[in-house]
Amino acid sequence: MGNYFAIENLKVNYKTFEGEKQVLDLEHLALDKGETFGLVGESGAGKTVLALTILRLLATPPGVIAGGQIIFDGEDLLGKSQKEMGKIRGRRMSMIFQDPMSTLNPVFTVGEQIIRVIQHNKKVSRKTATQDALTLIERVNLPDAANIMSKYAHELSGGQRQRIIIAMALSCGAEFLIADEPTRNLDVTIQAGILKLIAQLQKELNVTVLFIANNLGLVSVTCDRVGILYQGMIVEIGTVKEVLKTPLHPYTHTLLNAVPRSKQAKIDLSQVGLMGKLTESVAGCRYYGRCLRKVERCRVDAPLLTAVDGTHLVACHRLHEEAV
Amino acid sequence: MPEPILKVSDLKKYYPVRGGFFSKPVAWVKAVDGVSFEIQPGENLGLVGESGCGKSTLVTVVLKLEEPTAGKVIFDGHDLFAMHQQELRHLRKDIQIVFQDPFWSLDPRLLIKDIVGEPLKIHTRMGADEMLSKVEELLEMVGLPREGTFKYPHEFSGGQRQRIAIARALALRPKLVVLDEPTSSIDVLSQAQILELLKDLKDKLGLTYILISHDLSVVNYMADKIAVMYLGKIVEYGMAEMVFNQPAHPYTKALLSAVPTIDMQSLDDIATLEGSVPSAINPPQGCRFHPRCCEAKEICGQQEPPLLDLGDGHLAACHLRQMLI
Numbered sequence: 099m100g101n102y103f104a105i106e107n108l109k110v111n112y113k114t115f116e117g118e119k120q121v122l123d124l125e126h127l128a129l130d131k132g133e134t135f136g137l138v139g140e141s142g143a144g145k146t147v148l149a150l151t152i153l154r155l156l157a158t159p160p161g162v163i164a165g166g167q168i169i170f171d172g173e174d175l176l177g178k179s180q181k182e183m184g185k186i187r188g189r190r191m192s193m194i195f196q197d198p199m200s201t202l203n204p205v206f207t208v209g210e211q212i213i214r215v216i217q218h219n220k221k222v223s224r225k226t227a228t229q230d231a232l233t234l235i236e237r238v239n240l241p242d243a244a245n246i247m248s249k250y251a252h253e254l255s256g257g258q259r260q261r262i263i264i265a266m267a268l269s270c271g272a273e274f275l276i277a278d279e280p281t282r283n284l285d286v287t288i289q290a291g292i293l294k295l296i297a298q299l300q301k302e303l304n305v306t307v308l309f310i311a312n313n314l315g316l317v318s319v320t321c322d323r324v325g326i327l328y329q330g331m332i333v334e335i336g337t338v339k340e341v342l343k344t345p346l347h348p349y350t351h352t353l354l355n356a357v358p359r360s361k362q363a364k365i366d367l368s369q370v371g372l373m374g375k376l377t378e379s380v381a382g383c384r385y386y387g388r389c390l391r392k393v394e395r396c397r398v399d400a401p402l403l404t405a406v407d408g409t410h411l412v413a414c415h416r417l418h419e420e421a422v
Numbered sequence: 423m424p425e426p427i428l429k430v431s432d433l434k435k436y437y438p439v440r441g442g443f444f445s446k447p448v449a450w451v452k453a454v455d456g457v458s459f460e461i462q463p464g465e466n467l468g469l470v471g472e473s474g475c476g477k478s479t480l481v482t483v484v485l486k487l488e489e490p491t492a493g494k495v496i497f498d499g500h501d502l503f504a505m506h507q508q509e510l511r512h513l514r515k516d517i518q519i520v521f522q523d524p525f526w527s528l529d530p531r532l533l534i535k536d537i538v539g540e541p542l543k544i545h546t547r548m549g550a551d552e553m554l555s556k557v558e559e560l561l562e563m564v565g566l567p568r569e570g571t572f573k574y575p576h577e578f579s580g581g582q583r584q585r586i587a588i589a590r591a592l593a594l595r596p597k598l599v600v601l602d603e604p605t606s607s608i609d610v611l612s613q614a615q616i617l618e619l620l621k622d623l624k625d626k627l628g629l630t631y632i633l634i635s636h637d638l639s640v641v642n643y644m645a646d647k648i649a650v651m652y653l654g655k656i657v658e659y660g661m662a663e664m665v666f667n668q669p670a671h672p673y674t675k676a677l678l679s680a681v682p683t684i685d686m687q688s689l690d691d692i693a694t695l696e697g698s699v700p701s702a703i704n705p706p707q708g709c710r711f712h713p714r715c716c717e718a719k720e721i722c723g724q725q726e727p728p729l730l731d732l733g734d735g736h737l738a739a740c741h742l743r744q745m746l747i
Binding site for chain 2: 141313
């Protein structure tokens, strides 16, 4: 695996009235240049916290980065000052947020906002920036770019807004893009267009994408590899085919079974409990409380991500027992 | 055939676009333009379409939260639009709604007992103690602990809040419940739980649902019949299995193929529909879908296709289909 982007032993805690709680505990996660990596989990699993930690946008406090490294192109992002990060964000790394309505400023035209982003990151005249903005808007397949430039966010549809956000994210040549549920709240027909746009731009610009989703169907069509996040830990990771076609972790099974397919197939809810409370330190497997296949060992001993089959890694005691 | 619980005939809702001198209406937004359907007691109707197609307007008019422009709605033998305010208020007990976003639909300053108890307070003459025990009973019914009564909405997760909204809707034992995208803002696991809960409650209480959703897998799972709406009109209607397995209208086909599933391999497997929903002020001549339709013929731009039966109660408004018959 290349060392283009790697997370090593990252631990993020949140300070609460009940003490510090661990929200992220990533042992190892590496992304190759140009790949699309899907990160899947329930709400509260820590997906967005991870995205914000990578960009160093996590609010501290309450967040505390307790240790670890985030290596991006040979440099540790956690060792950088906010000023240095300011030069990386936008220029080399960028993010598409969930809700395009609250990401865009309602009192400036979208054109103005793109121009400002460009001028903030590049030393160019306003004229050049305007020209760049027009090209960008055309690039995200919005017709009549000049007209769009003069519109305010509320005058655009959800799909158009999200395209503007994508244009902004890629305006200054970012090579690493975090897409945090970019198609949430969009219609299926619009969603298909946005997904294709991201894929197309990724190919053209050779961008690495960290795609956060809570829908496995989305991941299946867009990503190369996928990681399943549960309470801040990756419990299963592998290529999309490996994880979705031959899921091994009980939690992945549960996620896959929760998708309604047809009327005849009743959703099997026996495995669906509520996500356990985050605690200060967990001795055993975090999935213990909800797992149907748990044994005594799972309570006391935390399973580590172990390779099952080449690139397919799973953190589950039961599985390794059976394999032996 | 029993009497339908809800019969909507030729319902229209136009919004004026005002302008000029004295703010006279200069144009009309035809949000709902001639919609008819029937729901039998105990049947689930799924209402599908892109945003802006008039799904929510249709429901607000059916509930008479807004005045219709034209048309008739018969609910349980009563003509809703001919009723007096007083009578209508009485009838409202029987029709309830669960809104899309449980973060907005619950008052953050009220205790759960007041939120769930509000309909009881309005429509019944229960004493405080009786009401409290009723609320506890309702919470238990939707799978929440009884202790929840003295908590605020922010103490619950998205899925739990949606359960509270369901408890409130069911407090008066309605006959018809409108579910407006009940699971669109919660994750898959909570969604699965909510859907199962809704199914259980339907069997237990003999409810009838109108389910609005843009997630077709949810609609397929829940609905007996499906109505596909496009630009204020129903373009396809029929039994869920038929609409899903043999969609007749090109728009339904496009919607179905746009959903990514885990069985798909790549982005090429999902279809994109060109363009967006046209303005409802000046809908396209002829078939409203023809500018975006990949199968459009000459006739589609000239004549508006009627909603005709293709057999077995499967209705579609498409010239191409009707020519085949």
